[in-house]
Amino acid sequence: MDGKSGRLTRDGIRIYEPADFAGMHAAGKLAAEILDHVAPMIEPGRSTADIDAEITRMIDASDSTSATIGYKGYQHASCISVNHVVCHGIPGAKTLKDGDILNIDVTVILDGWYGDTSRMYVAGKLGRKAERLIDVTHDALMRGIAAVKPGNTFGDIGHAIQSFVESHRMSVVRDFCGHGLGRVFHAPPNVLHYGRPGSGPKLEEGMFFTIEPMVNLGRPETKVLADDWTAVTRDKSLSAQFEHSIGVTADGCEIFTQSPAGLFHPTWGDAAK
Numbered sequence: 001m002d003g004k005s006g007r008l009t010r011d012g013i014r015i016y017e018p019a020d021f022a023g024m025h026a027a028g029k030l031a032a033e034i035l036d037h038v039a040p041m042i043e044p045g046r047s048t049a050d051i052d053a054e055i056t057r058m059i060d061a062s063d064s065t066s067a068t069i070g071y072k073g074y075q076h077a078s079c080i081s082v083n084h085v086v087c088h089g090i091p092g093a094k095t096l097k098d099g100d101i102l103n104i105d106v107t108v109i110l111d112g113w114y115g116d117t118s119r120m121y122v123a124g125k126l127g128r129k130a131e132r133l134i135d136v137t138h139d140a141l142m143r144g145i146a147a148v149k150p151g152n153t154f155g156d157i158g159h160a161i162q163s164f165v166e167s168h169r170m171s172v173v174r175d176f177c178g179h180g181l182g183r184v185f186h187a188p189p190n191v192l193h194y195g196r197p198g199s200g201p202k203l204e205e206g207m208f209f210t211i212e213p214m215v216n217l218g219r220p221e222t223k224v225l226a227d228d229w230t231a232v233t234r235d236k237s238l239s240a241q242f243e244h245s246i247g248v249t250a251d252g253c254e255i256f257t258q259s260p261a262g263l264f265h266p267t268w269g270d271a272a273k
Contacts, residue, residue: 028256158195
């Protein structure tokens with residue numbers, strides 16, 4: 001199937017065929033394996049450029065290509081967002097410090113299918129507030145995924161995430177959202193991480209999209225720095241994000257980007273599944 005075939009809903013959301021799930025699982029697994037592989041590299045004194053170089057090496061050694069190198073002028077195989085950076089952090093020479101938290105976001109293209117995922121890591125000793133933020137963000141993603149089944153709406157996903165996050169006195173970033181994907185990097189719909197139950201387009205079997213909530217310890221407002229990529233919290237509070245790519249099935253969904261090594265959650269315990 002090419003990116004132009006398949007049915008479009010009235011909201012412009014592509015409906016993929018059952019046979020297309022295999023391609024998404026393969027691409028998603030590769031992206032997740034890359035994030036598994038770099039986990040031991042996350043330590044104080046390591047530069048984010050070193051981490052990105054290893055991600056680039058792994059992609060080059062595979063049958064895939066990076067979706068981000070060359071995308072709108074971006075020159076790296078990952079986005080690495082440290083502490084109060086919300087998303088789209090650019091890898092560079094700056095080194096990690098003890099207690100830093102960071103999100104690494106990787107998207108690969110394998111046989112024309114896009115595998116897009118991100119997760120949190122910790123350099124050194126994890127502080128208690130950062131641990132709570134990471135746990136709430138991870139659990140918010142999983143609650144959003146649990147709301148995915150035909151007949152529910154995208155508003156149901158957003159509400160599940162927002163209500164859980166705000167019950168823990170944290171905030172959901174509204175300036176960035178999840179997105180459709182498949183044979184393309186970004187496509188309808190915009191997957192908002194906040195919303196009202198029953199609002200938005202209805203979920204249908206065969207929809208592929210990401211859910212990727214960004215959660216702040218402080219207020220939700222963000223700003224983009226002068227490099228036109230790096231988004232930070234306006235109040236400089238810590239921010240966390242987890243992302244899975246999923247496909248809607250007849251009775252729920254399949255996660256394409258599960259960690260083969262069980263390392264999706266940085267404490268690598270029961271929550272890592």
